[in-house]
Amino acid sequence: MTNRANHRGKGAALAAFLACALLSAIPAWADTKPARVVSINLCTDQLAMLIAGKGQLLSVSAIARDPQSSAMVKEAEGFPVNHGQAEEIFLQKPDLVLAGVYTTRATVGLLKELNIRVEQFAPETSFDDVKASMRRMGVLLGQEMRAEELVGQIDAELDRLKRLPRSGKLAALYYANSYTSGSGTLAHAALEAAGLENLAARLGIQGTASIPLEALVLAMPDVVVAGDRDYKPPALAQENFVHPAFRALIEHSGEVAMPVRNTVCGGPFTLAAVHMLRAAAGQELVAR
Amino acid sequence: MMASRGYWLLIGGLTFLTFVLFVLSLALGPAGIAFGESLSALFSGDGGPIVLIMQEIRLPRAILGLLTGATLGLSGAVLQGFLRNPLAEPGLVGISSSASLGAVLAIYTGFSAAFPLGLPLAALAGALIAVIVVQALAGSGGVLTVILAGVAVSSFASAMTSLALNLSPNPFAALEIMFWMLGSLADRSMTHVWLATPFILAGWLMLASLGRSLDALTLGADAAASMGVDLNRTRRFAILGTALSVGAATAVAGAIGFVGLVIPHILRPLTGGLQSRLLPASALGGASMILAADILVRFVAPGRDLKLGVLTAIVGAPFFLWLVWKSRRDLL
Numbered sequence: 001m002t003n004r005a006n007h008r009g010k011g012a013a014l015a016a017f018l019a020c021a022l023l024s025a026i027p028a029w030a031d032t033k034p035a036r037v038v039s040i041n042l043c044t045d046q047l048a049m050l051i052a053g054k055g056q057l058l059s060v061s062a063i064a065r066d067p068q069s070s071a072m073v074k075e076a077e078g079f080p081v082n083h084g085q086a087e088e089i090f091l092q093k094p095d096l097v098l099a100g101v102y103t104t105r106a107t108v109g110l111l112k113e114l115n116i117r118v119e120q121f122a123p124e125t126s127f128d129d130v131k132a133s134m135r136r137m138g139v140l141l142g143q144e145m146r147a148e149e150l151v152g153q154i155d156a157e158l159d160r161l162k163r164l165p166r167s168g169k170l171a172a173l174y175y176a177n178s179y180t181s182g183s184g185t186l187a188h189a190a191l192e193a194a195g196l197e198n199l200a201a202r203l204g205i206q207g208t209a210s211i212p213l214e215a216l217v218l219a220m221p222d223v224v225v226a227g228d229r230d231y232k233p234p235a236l237a238q239e240n241f242v243h244p245a246f247r248a249l250i251e252h253s254g255e256v257a258m259p260v261r262n263t264v265c266g267g268p269f270t271l272a273a274v275h276m277l278r279a280a281a282g283q284e285l286v287a288r
Numbered sequence: 289m290m291a292s293r294g295y296w297l298l299i300g301g302l303t304f305l306t307f308v309l310f311v312l313s314l315a316l317g318p319a320g321i322a323f324g325e326s327l328s329a330l331f332s333g334d335g336g337p338i339v340l341i342m343q344e345i346r347l348p349r350a351i352l353g354l355l356t357g358a359t360l361g362l363s364g365a366v367l368q369g370f371l372r373n374p375l376a377e378p379g380l381v382g383i384s385s386s387a388s389l390g391a392v393l394a395i396y397t398g399f400s401a402a403f404p405l406g407l408p409l410a411a412l413a414g415a416l417i418a419v420i421v422v423q424a425l426a427g428s429g430g431v432l433t434v435i436l437a438g439v440a441v442s443s444f445a446s447a448m449t450s451l452a453l454n455l456s457p458n459p460f461a462a463l464e465i466m467f468w469m470l471g472s473l474a475d476r477s478m479t480h481v482w483l484a485t486p487f488i489l490a491g492w493l494m495l496a497s498l499g500r501s502l503d504a505l506t507l508g509a510d511a512a513a514s515m516g517v518d519l520n521r522t523r524r525f526a527i528l529g530t531a532l533s534v535g536a537a538t539a540v541a542g543a544i545g546f547v548g549l550v551i552p553h554i555l556r557p558l559t560g561g562l563q564s565r566l567l568p569a570s571a572l573g574g575a576s577m578i579l580a581a582d583i584l585v586r587f588v589a590p591g592r593d594l595k596l597g598v599l600t601a602i603v604g605a606p607f608f609l610w611l612v613w614k615s616r617r618d619l620l
Contacts, residue, residue, distance in 0.1 A: 237460030
């Protein structure tokens with residue numbers, strides 16, 4: 001009896017303690033802007049660089065300086081880089097760490113155990129996602145105005161694109177290892193915004209999956225949008241681009257190189273990809 | 289007389305099976321083209337998509353399936369006869385993985401991009417080193433020595449392959465370890481066929497000429513020498529022939545295990561234990577096995593790029609265990 005009471009007492013004390021901890025913690029986060037922010041994911045790197053105030057962002061991940069993956073290499077050169085390892089992040093004494101949902105799970109778990117606040121962002125699969133991520137980043141960094149400004153720019157641009165005529169041409173996204181992006185991906189959203197039809201979506205492919213070269217050749221798309229071609233040194237992954245059947249196909253269809261960096265994460269640079277795609281389909285961005 | 293008729297029946301049956309599988313390999317694929325249409329597109333001259341698919345995607349895949357399968361079956365039979373070891377096989381004794389290492393070094397350093405023949409030549413060099421090492425060790429020890437040497441050679445080569453791929457700055461390279469360890473024929477092109485075929489055919493000629501010598505070798509090295517078999521020539525041909533054919537096949541299709549082990553064992557009882565009869569039967573049997581496996585990978589998990597070595601291991605590994613169990617009993 002006394003034992004049980006004792007337990008209940010402990011439980012209540014613990015609950016009260018947790019409640020206090022939470023109550024005291026939340027206003028602390030909400031009221032003051034975090035001053036030492038570290039980002040360990042390419043997509044949060046780019047959002048943070050777009051939105052953070054001066055001096056607020058301590059470091060970005062090393063991949064943000066990789067011209068193949070990052071659309072903001074120049075900006076990233078203005079920040080120190082980290083390699084996403086718990087030890088180096090901890091030593092930077094951040095009050096907020098920005099991470100992706102799927103990558104570096106072990107690191108994120110460890111940082112949380114060390115009582116560092118970690119906010120995780122899911123990959124964006126549509127322009128709505130991109131806008132939502134921007135707004136969330138604005139709130140987290142206490143830079144709501146800046147975030148709204150960016151969202152407004154994207155909305156204006158999307159509106160402008162919507163009023164332009166759609167070419168409806170069939171486009172195929174084709175990456176290294178014969179991968180393509182179907183519905184539910186940002187690359188698909190970019191094709192749609194450019195007024196093109198995505199072959200992968202027509203074939204019922206959802207997300208990013210491989211497409212047999214046979215299926216690509218059979219569909220004879222109007223435009224082939226190739227990404228990831230130019231990694232050096234060579235790997236088997238890029239052999240699909242030198243396959244005789246693929247070369248014959250692009251002689252018929254024409255090939256546009258679209259850097260994957262523009263659609264792997266969402267941002268204003270994704271709209272640059274849309275313009276590139278429209279230009280490739282022979283439709284410049286001129287309102288008629 | 290009876291045995292001879294049975295043998296020709298076996299060869300005829302295996303040839304027919306290989307032919308049927310070759311045609312199926314041409315006719316089946318994700319594009320879902322009708323049978324007649326697909327075969328007539330093979331000989332058509334117009335540049336339409338179906339012709340492109342048949343002539344540039346499916347034909348090289350079927351040809352490479354035939355070539356690599358026959359290579360593995362033939363070289364497995366030769367190695368088992370030459371080393372007088374039932375467990376010898378290009379995969380198990382490390383020849384395939386060493387050829388992979390050679391090919392990996394050629395591709396990922398950019399050497400083969402500048403000099404296309406560098407790819408089969410580097411794989412050949414890797415294979416040659418492995419055959420020489422294994423052969424040298426086989427001379428001094430028993431059944432076990434070859435396998436132990438093979439385990440060491442193949443784990444070393446696999447580790448070096450992984451290292452080379454991990455060190456490559458290309459982000460895709462590390463994922464390609466799978467291709468080099470398990471093999472695949474997906475989206476290979478005529479370029480690969482032209483690169484590998486001369487080496488593979490040269491290797492086959494050398495291996496096929498060994499039938500009589502291997503027959504004599506079953507009686508022991510001394511007896512064979514007294515029957516007029518040139519042991520040095522036999523050794524040279526077995527080593528070079530294996531290195532040429534397995535090296536070139538691995539350079540374009542990756543390392544595919546177990547075919548060279550399973551096929552000669554299944555066919556040996558049907559060929560009356562004569563090596564000279566086993567060699568052509570094994571070549572046809574190996575070709576059938578790879579063609580069948582390559583048809584299966586397209587349908588078991590379409591879109592997932594299942595590797596050939598996975599299927600050959602599912603058949604081969606239990607067989608290998610059974611073989612070890614059986615030879616263990618024989619040793620007692």
